[in-house]
Amino acid sequence: VSITDNGAAIFRLDISKKDSLEINVGELTEGGINSLQGDQFRQLIRSRFFSSTNIRGYYPMIINLSTSKLQSKELKVVFDGEITTSRANLVADSVSFLPEHVTAYGSQESLSKLEHATTEYTVFKNLKATSQLPVSIKQVEGVKFVPDQVEIFIPIKEYTERTFEVPITATGLPGKLDVKFFPSRANVSFSVTLDEYRKITPEDFEIELNYRTFYQNEDGRVELKLSKSPAAAQNIRISPSSVEFLFETRSDQ
Structure with missing residues (x-):
């Protein structure tokens, strides 16, 4: 004007x-x-x-002044961002939101394109304890979110490191064929909460390799993968990550 x-x-x-x-x-x-x-x-x-x-x-x-009636749609909140903890801590479980869903208002065309409500890209650094923090919903043109801010609940627990020596075995070997691994055992290191520390034993881990997945490896090496591990073990590492193998034929006695 x-x-x-x-x-x-x-x-x-x-x-x-x-x-x-x-x-x-x-x-x-x-x-x-x-x-x-x-x-x-x-x-x-x-x-x-x-x-x-x-x-x-x-x-x-x-x-x-032409108007159209707004439609509504309930959407699950999804986190977009990064969460890091201090050295002795880890995120103990999936994050959750309060509330877990928000209502989006807009035209039917706008709402049909939305599968969830994403948070603004947010970084939480060096968390040392379980936290409940505010986070905003990322705005979408032509859509109104109610509420437009939620609380994110981040469960944090103190972890410690532990290492077990686990034997390497093979399954599915045909007939009289046998296999030897060099080395025959690997170190499995992992993070675990103090509550679970004494509950986990070496028998909770297995490195069991299927013959069919490595018998044609021309370099004579096979990557190691865990075939069994407890849910409480986090950030699992295997050393060495691969080993040499040699096939032998068993003789009848």
Whole structure:
């Protein structure tokens, strides 16, 4: 809106910050008005200024009042970001949200494109204890989320390191064929909570390799993978990561 007036009036307008219009869309559309323009629009603008103010021009000249009913959709909240803990701690379980779902309001077309409500990309660094922190929902054009902020619950536990020596075995060997691994055992290191430390034993881990997955390896080496491990063990590492193997034929006695 472009206006002219005396200096004092302009100063008062600047101080009062009369820079917005309130339009009762429901009342106008019920009266059969689908657009705001002409004298009606000009009078609405004039109501925001002093009687001495001269309106030189305004843009846009027409405001379309057509509306459509908003649809709603309940969406699960999904975290987007990074979580790191201090050295002796790890995230003990999946994060959760309070609430776990938010309601999205928008056109049917806009909502059909949404499968979940994603948080703003957020980084939580060096967490030392279980935390409940605010995180905002990432805005989507034409969609309103209620609520637009949730609480993320991050369970943190203190962990310690432990290492076991685990034998390497093979299954599915045909007939009289046998296999030897060099070395024949591997060190399995992992992180575990103090509560679970004494509950885990070497027998909870197995490195059992299927003959069919490595017998054609021309370099005579096979990558090691755990075939069994307890759920309480986190950040599991195997050393060495691969070993040499040699096939032998058993003789009948």
